[in-house]
Amino acid sequence: MAAIRAIAPELEESELLADRPLREQVDLDSMDWLNVIVGLHERFGVDIAEADYARLATLNAIVAYLAGKMP
Numbered sequence: 001m002a003a004i005r006a007i008a009p010e011l012e013e014s015e016l017l018a019d020r021p022l023r024e025q026v027d028l029d030s031m032d033w034l035n036v037i038v039g040l041h042e043r044f045g046v047d048i049a050e051a052d053y054a055r056l057a058t059l060n061a062i063v064a065y066l067a068g069k070m071p
Contacts, residue, residue: 003039007032018059046070 001013008026016025023033037048040062046069048056056062 003036003043006039007035016059021057022059022062023057040066044070 004022004026005011007028011026016022022028022036026032028036033053037053037056040046040056041048044066046066048065048069052065056065
């Protein structure tokens, strides 16, 4: 959430649905989305391949992806 809050500080976490596309819920443009990806990389030290960006559409998908990449 910290990576997302850095881009959208007005965001209410309780309003997010974990299984709906995040970019639609938070209204992130492509540059904002890239900043979220970079924030995730910096926070968790996980390299996220550009080819995998589309797999990170929902909060559930982000958590699953990061869990699979972390030791």
